[in-house]
Amino acid sequence: MANEKKLTVEREAFDLNGKTCYSYFVKGTVHGREIKAQLTPQDNGGYVILDIVFDDSDTAELIVGSVSITNDKGKTETFPSYTVKNTDKNGEVFECPVKASRKSDKTKLAMLLR
Numbered sequence: 001m002a003n004e005k006k007l008t009v010e011r012e013a014f015d016l017n018g019k020t021c022y023s024y025f026v027k028g029t030v031h032g033r034e035i036k037a038q039l040t041p042q043d044n045g046g047y048v049i050l051d052i053v054f055d056d057s058d059t060a061e062l063i064v065g066s067v068s069i070t071n072d073k074g075k076t077e078t079f080p081s082y083t084v085k086n087t088d089k090n091g092e093v094f095e096c097p098v099k100a101s102r103k104s105d106k107t108k109l110a111m112l113l114r
Contacts, residue, residue, distance in 0.1 A: 037108035038101035
């Protein structure tokens with residue numbers, strides 16, 4: 001993954017029943033068309049972690065890795081993994097694993113990473 005593009009994760013505030021919430025996404029251009037891939041934490045508790053990672057910033061770095069799983073028949077499959085990473089003003093690094101929100105977001109994310 002040495003030639004991978006660097007993507008920036010952005011967050012955007014929205015109001016939900018009087019409470020400020022955030023959506024998380026990466027965006028870019030594919031064939032001259034602006035696309036956006038929504039990201040979510042691995043579980044609902046991850047939203048608190050994402051708030052900590054972003055702190056007072058509206059952007060963070062997307063780290064792309066891979067996870068290999070071997071099934072009971074010995075076949076190994078490799079899947080991409082995504083982590084949002086940010087460094088605070090004191091130099092401390094904070095991270096949170098995320099995933100594409102929907103199948104279409106997974107496809108858009110793959111397109112943006114080409």
